[in-house]
Amino acid sequence: MQEVKEYTPLIVAFCCNWCSYAGADLAGSSRLSYPANVKIIRVPCSCRVNPMFILKAFQRGADGVIMCGCHPGDCHYTSGNYYARRRMSLLFSMLDYMGIERERTRVEWVSAAEGAKFANVMNEFAKTINELGENKRLEDLRCK
Amino acid sequence: MQVSDIKKKASEMLLSGEVKRVIGWKKGEFDYDLTPATFESVEELEDFVYDGFCGANLSKYLIKESKKEGKTLVFMKPCDTYSFNQLLKEHRIVRDNVYVVAIDCEGKLDIDKIKSKGIKGILSVKEDGDEVIIDTIYGESKVVKGEVMLEKCLTCKSKEHVAYDESMAQGVENVSLDRFSEVAKLEAMTADERYEFWRGELSKCIRCNACRNVCPACSCVKCVFDNDASGVSAKSNANEFEESMFHIIRAFHVAGRCTDCGECSRVCPQHIPLHLINRKFIKDINTLYGEYQAGADVDSRGPLTNYTTDDLDPSDIFGGNK
Ligand code: SF4
Ligand code: SF4
Ligand code: FES
Numbered sequence: 001m002q003e004v005k006e007y008t009p010l011i012v013a014f015c016c017n018w019c020s021y022a023g024a025d026l027a028g029s030s031r032l033s034y035p036a037n038v039k040i041i042r043v044p045c046s047c048r049v050n051p052m053f054i055l056k057a058f059q060r061g062a063d064g065v066i067m068c069g070c071h072p073g074d075c076h077y078t079s080g081n082y083y084a085r086r087r088m089s090l091l092f093s094m095l096d097y098m099g100i101e102r103e104r105t106r107v108e109w110v111s112a113a114e115g116a117k118f119a120n121v122m123n124e125f126a127k128t129i130n131e132l133g134e135n136k137r138l139e140d141l142r143c144k
Numbered sequence: 145m146q147v148s149d150i151k152k153k154a155s156e157m158l159l160s161g162e163v164k165r166v167i168g169w170k171k172g173e174f175d176y177d178l179t180p181a182t183f184e185s186v187e188e189l190e191d192f193v194y195d196g197f198c199g200a201n202l203s204k205y206l207i208k209e210s211k212k213e214g215k216t217l218v219f220m221k222p223c224d225t226y227s228f229n230q231l232l233k234e235h236r237i238v239r240d241n242v243y244v245v246a247i248d249c250e251g252k253l254d255i256d257k258i259k260s261k262g263i264k265g266i267l268s269v270k271e272d273g274d275e276v277i278i279d280t281i282y283g284e285s286k287v288v289k290g291e292v293m294l295e296k297c298l299t300c301k302s303k304e305h306v307a308y309d310e311s312m313a314q315g316v317e318n319v320s321l322d323r324f325s326e327v328a329k330l331e332a333m334t335a336d337e338r339y340e341f342w343r344g345e346l347s348k349c350i351r352c353n354a355c356r357n358v359c360p361a362c363s364c365v366k367c368v369f370d371n372d373a374s375g376v377s378a379k380s381n382a383n384e385f386e387e388s389m390f391h392i393i394r395a396f397h398v399a400g401r402c403t404d405c406g407e408c409s410r411v412c413p414q415h416i417p418l419h420l421i422n423r424k425f426i427k428d429i430n431t432l433y434g435e436y437q438a439g440a441d442v443d444s445r446g447p448l449t450n451y452t453t454d455d456l457d458p459s460d461i462f463g464g465n466k
Contacts, residue, residue: 106459
């Protein structure tokens with residue numbers, strides 16, 4: 001019998017240490033559920049996210065990548081997320097230009113107090129990615 | 145402005161000892177395969193040329209040459225001076241060691257376009273106004289210059305130099321096409337069509353790295369793509385992912401710094417329209433963060449090293465990401 005592999009999307013979430021990661025923590029300690037296939041990568045600040053990180057996440061099998069940081073104006077390092085915002089806007093626009101589904105990438109601002117928002121964002125993003133299906137356009141077969 | 149005047153200028157400055165070397169273009173085996181070169185004596189200047197095939201941007205050579213002892217004389221076309229400025233801004237060139245002479249440019253030729261017209265056995269190429277006269281072993285051919293110009297020259301951004309120590313330029317009228325029209329065409333396609341388009345183009349890449357090596361903005365001492373630990377092969381793309389990755393990252397690293405000199409597309413042996421990637425970034429920057437021309441000055445902040453508190457979120461730009 002042929003084995004049918006069920007598709008569970010893999011989602012990578014880059015979360016800044018000071019807000020979004022704490023937000024994720026709060027979601028956890030408040031027992032709010034969000035999909036287990038969201039893999040969180042803690043970064044010191046959203047500005048740490050190099051465009052290459054996003055691409056590499058896709059290379060290693062991610063179907064969706066989301067970057068979360070402090071709300072604009074609240075970055076622990078004052079302005080990191082402002083730079084990150086410009087960078088991600090350009091990168092996402094480029095991915096779209098290359099024909100890669102624009103729904104696969106997202107930026108959200110989540111504060112340390114927004115546990116519920118974190119869970120909501122992840123649930124919603126996971127749903128979007130589920131509907132989109134597997135990432136085929138930025139996949140690396142060697143890593144599958 | 146005559147070529148002989150340019151040559152004279154170079155030999156005068158070499159002889160007087162004002163400069164130690166000259167960067168210019170050197171004749172090759174054929175009329176059309178000239179290369180950038182440094183000349184250190186009047187005898188060497190024998191091979192100096194300036195003609196329709198001098199598309200190469202000389203600014204990047206200054207990173208090395210300007211660190212040598214003594215001054216370097218360099219001849220620059222208008223577009224080259226933008227790259228020069230950008231390199232100055234990034235502290236890559238020792239300004240005091242460089243003497244820039246501005247020269248006119250009426251648009252340079254693309255030998256591949258000439259050859260693709262079925263013209264073979266080329267002996268020499270001459271320009272005569274709007275015509276290009278090609279002498280071949282089979283006789284003479286004439287083509288309209290606009291049809292055989294380099295892509296970067298068809299969309300020339302300016303005929304004015306933005307930096308120089310001395311100008312020999314007399315000024316040329318700039319008739320150029322809209323450089324964003326091709327990008328807009330792609331944007332108007334569906335995602336599937338764009339994906340197909342880029343797969344078709346990027347899969348031709350042989351990762352010769354010529355685009356990276358020629359680019360004046362792409363001049364890091366240690367490049368990410370040379371790092372074995374990066375997991376990206378430094379030579380030859382292993383698969384589709386690496387093709388996309390290399391091109392997106394290469395263009396991203398120069399986003400906001402790319403002056404649109406068009407060298408990447410000029411040197412690509414596979415004729416991949418790399419300028420369409422760079423120009424997408426430029427177009428986005430212009431629309432999202434205000435018109436910006438890299439290299440136009442030496443003191444403004446680049447769009448990616450700057451921000452405003454009311455920049456749009458990616459979700460605003462893409463209509464809620466839906
Ligand atoms: S010059 Fe062309 S073939 Fe060479 S690495 Fe660049 S895009 Fe690829
Ligand atoms: S690709 Fe990036 S790291 Fe490599 S030389 Fe260009 S700008 Fe530098
Ligand atoms: S510390 Fe959270 S975005 Fe900078």
